[in-house]
Amino acid sequence: MKLDRIKDVANAVLYEGYILYPYRPSSIKNRQRWTFGGVFPIAFDRQGDASHMETQVLVRGGGRAAVDAHVRFLQIVKREVGCLASPARALPTDGEPALTLVHSLNVDGRELLPWEEAIEREISLRGLGLDDLTSQTSVMPFRFEAARELEPICARDGAVVGALIRTSHAIEGLIETKARKLASDLWKLTIRIENITPLSNEILTDRAAAQLRAFASTHSILTVRDGAFVSLLEPPDDLRADVAQCQNAGTFPVLVGGEDNSAMLSSPIILYDNPAIAPESAGELFDGTEIDEILTLRILAMTDAEKREMSSVDARARALLERTHALTAEDMARLHGVMRNGPSATDVHDPLSETKAVEKPRLVSLLESGLNLSVGARVRLHPKSGGDILDMALEDKVAIVEAIERDFEDRVHVAVTLLDDPGRDLGAAGYPGHRFFFSRDEIEPLATGETP
The missing domain is CATH 2.30.30.490 (Bromo adjacent homology (BAH) domain)
Structure with a gap:
């Protein structure tokens, strides 16, 4: 149950930057996506595009302390729009039909556009004893196979006029976990995520092609049994020197999930300890450093043509648009001028209540x-x-x-x-x-x- 609550925050990280206002493929902001937590194939040698992510944190605990790690990321899926030369009753069951790729296809007033979607990926490592990790590094290889799927595009009369073509490439990675004992009850835990997906010579310098084989929005959820994590943001005085020695590459670990310090979120986005989803938020807006009220008002102010393009992006953008239109006046009022008292996200108070x-x-x-x-x-x-x-x-x-x-x-x-x-x-x-x-x-x- 606790992991489910943590995943509410982790999912916000997972889809941060998935699509930005004004939520349309034609906008310049949405032509350069997947900017958070990218781990590229090691064979793609390009400055600024890391091929690994490494987390180092401190754990207090005895010899029985054990860690679970959940590495999560998005795999990019290329969606193309294909048009049939003439309508058909159905797509063939063996082989692919002759499709012409188009920039857009309007079917009975519904516009279909090419886009990059995503598949959620998760690799879990359980019961990693800290004592064991000091003597032997845990190495977990993983692989997700390539896939290609065709979804028929049907007109109102039921005839198939084209297809959405979704293509994902095979990707491979390694997760290395090790620990170093610093004191009788103190450990430094290191988790390294590496993308070892092979690349052919023709795409070694093609960033767009390499990104289709990258891990996007990569982050880790760490939980410990018989132990507790140490805050890297506000460490106790006696551990400040040890915390300063923790080297994190492409990620910012923070405590998450409660006061027992039994969980950490290693995020590619800078967060504070024990982050939480604002209770006033009606749902994910995806936009970096989002301010719900401003984005909601801007969505409502979009033209009908802009909203039609937004709804054509994918199911997530469509749900965002529908949810925004369904907000009541009371929902909108809750988004405005909220002040909080203390660390709890639900501890909201009237700023004048004390007087x-x-x-x-x-x-x-x-x-x-x-x-x-x-x-x-x-x-x-x-x-x-x-x-x-x-x-x-x-x-x-x-x-x-x-x-x-x-x-x-x-x-x-x-x-x-x-x-x-x-x-x-x-x-x-x-x-x-x-x-x-x-x-x-x-x-x-x-x-x-x-x-x-």
Whole structure:
């Protein structure tokens, strides 16, 4: 069960960068993919494209301590679109039909495009005793065979007009695991992942071809029994020197899964200890360093043609688009302005909760120096001179009074939201970024019926 929870985070790493906004094959950002955790064939000699990934971590434990390792990556599958010269009742059962490769195929309003999909791969090593690994390195070879599949493309009347052709190449690798005893209860564990896939001479300098034989988004999940991992980010003082000697190539190991330190995620993406999926997130958006609210709003703002292209990418992009359109107003509000208290991803609190008990009551209206102002009134903003760029931008803007508040020194502040702010409802709900405070002499009430 714990491994399942860890895999929620690991799967986010696995598909980080799988497809980037604007989620269309025609966008430049999506013509250079698989940028995280690439392990290329050792025969492909190109600077910057590593052929191995190595993890070194410290483990506290006695002679019975044992480690399980789960090495995971994506194998790239090339998807092509083939068109038949004339419709057929079915694809032949023996051999391949004569297909013409095309850049796109429109079938009854559905556009089909070439793309690179992926297969999830996992190799598990279980019960690796640390004591045993000090005397003998564990070497685990693995291989996944080549495959070629044809999926018929059918028109509305059932006739086969073409096929999606999916091709994956054979790939091979080695996982080497060893340990070194540093003290009676301290071990340095090393796991090396190497791509030994052979390459023919004609593709030795072809990066695109080599990438089809690479391990993409490579990472490892490590768990230990009768022991505990040591944080490499915040090690105890007595182990700082040992942690400094840990050399990690292409990966950043962090504690994951809880307070017992029995698991680590060795990720090609820099994370903090015990990372977690934000509970407000409705699902994976794939985009590096994603901000759910911004990407969601951008997806909703795409044109119908752009959304059709996005839905043609693959099932994951299609599900993302459908999920985004299904979000409710409440779902959207949860994505905005969340603040957390402490390390727990679910420990969300109101940033003003600590002062609510001693808050002074809000005013519903203000009558001062001839100024009659109430909640809901329209006002024109005149920020004081000498302010920042935001004050300059708000000059002469028309706003709605949302609240009239007093601070602990009895100074009055008027909270407003901009009339033309598409997120004004968020400001009315008290979220920062859409609500602004001004003093009484910085606002000019608009007369009834006055045009903003």
